[in-house]
C-alpha cells in the first residue's frame with residue numbers, strides 16, 4: 130500500500146512539474162541554499178512556508194465549514210482566507226476536491242508496541258492516516274510508563290499522550306494466547322504509584338484508565354474502580370472507564386463516575402451496555418450524560434455494534450468523542466483506522482461537521498491537551514489533515530460481524546504536522 134502511494138505521489142508530482150513550468154516548480158529541485166538565494170534575488174522571502182489550497186475546510190472549533198485556503202508559517206497557522214496567492218508560499222499542498230480538517234485526535238488507541246502485546250506501531254496507523262494526536266488508553270501502568278515515555282512518546286512522529294492504567298503492569302499481561310487482564314489480582318491496582326507517576330509526567334499523562342470486563346477485572350470491578358477513582362481525584366484528572374461484559378451492572382459503575390469522566394465502548398453490543406433488555410437507553414446513562422460524563426466510542430474488536438448505535442441514536446444519545454481503540458486485533462478489520470470509524474458514523478446519519486467535531490474540538494475539551502490541539506485557529510500549531518470523501522458503495526462491518534452498506538467513505542490523503550507534510554502524501558505537493 131505504501132508502495133502504491135509512493136508511486137501515485139510521484140506520478141502526480143511529475144504531472145504538475147510538466148504542466149506548470151514556472152519559478153516555484155523549478156525551485157524545488159535546488160538545495161535549500163539555492164532556494165534562499167533565488168528568493169533573495171526575487172526580492173524577498175515568501176510570506177508562508179506552506180499553503181493548503183483549494184480544499185473545503187471543516188474546523189468545528191471556530192464553526193468553520195467553507196472553501197478557504199490555510200496558510201502556515203513557522204509551524205503555526207498564519208492565515209485562513211479564500212484565494213491566498215500560491216506565489217506567497219514556498220510550498221503548496223493541492224487540496225482541491227478534498228476535505229481539510231485540523232489534525233485528528235483519537236482518544237483511545239494502544240501504541241505500546243512490543244510491551245503491551247496488543248500494541249501497534251503508532252506512526253503507520255495514526256499520523257500516516259490523518260491522526261496527529263492520540264491518547265494511549267491504559268497500555269502502560271505505573272511500572273511500565275517510563276519505558277512508554279522513553280521508547281514510544283519521545284521517538285514517534287505521532288503526538289502521543291497517555292491515560293495511565295490503575296494497574297501497575299498496564300496491559301502487559303493480556304494477549305490472545307493469555308487472555309487474563311491486569312486487575313484479576315487486585316494487588317496490582319496501586320493508587321499511590323499511579324498518583325506519583327502522574328505527578329511526575331503531567332505533560333504526557335492526561336488521566337487514569339481502568340478496564341472492567343470480566344476477563345480483565347473479574348469480580349474485582351467495583352473495588353478496582355474505587356482505587357482508580359481515588360487516584361484520579363488525587364491528581365484532579367478524568368477517569369476513562371472501559372465497559373462491556375462486566376461482572377457488575379452498568380448503573381453501579383456509572384454511579385461512581387464524575388463530571389469529566391469518559392465511558393469508552395459506549396455502543397458495545399455485549400452485556401453491560403447502555404441499553405436495557407427492551408433496547409431503551411438506561412435512565413442511569415441519561416443521568417450520567419446530564420452530569421457531564423462523556424460517551425466515547427472506542428470501536429475495537431468487540432466493542433462497537435451498529436445495532437446498539439442505531440437504537441441509541443434513535444433515542445437521541447450520540448457520542449461525545451469518536452475513537453478507534455486501534456490495536457493488533459483490529460487494524461486489519463473491523464476497525465482499520467479512525468477514518469473508517471468516522472465513515473461508519475456518516476452512515477449512521479451524523480453530518481460531516483459533527484463527525485469531525487468529535488475527533489477535534491470535543492477531544493480538545495475533554496482532555497488537557499496543549500492549547501490549539503484539534504483546531505486550525507490562527508496561532509495554533511499547524512497540525513492538519515486532508516481527506517477525500519469518496520462515494521461508495523462499500524461494505525462496513527462492526528465488532529459483531531454485522532454489515533451495513535456504506536455510501537460515503539473518508540480516505541486519508543495527507544497529514545501536516547507542525548507545518549511539515551508527513552510521509553508520502555497522496556495529493557499533489559509542489560513548490
Ligand SMILES: [Zn+2]
Nearest residue numbers: 237239266454
Ligand atoms: Zn482499548
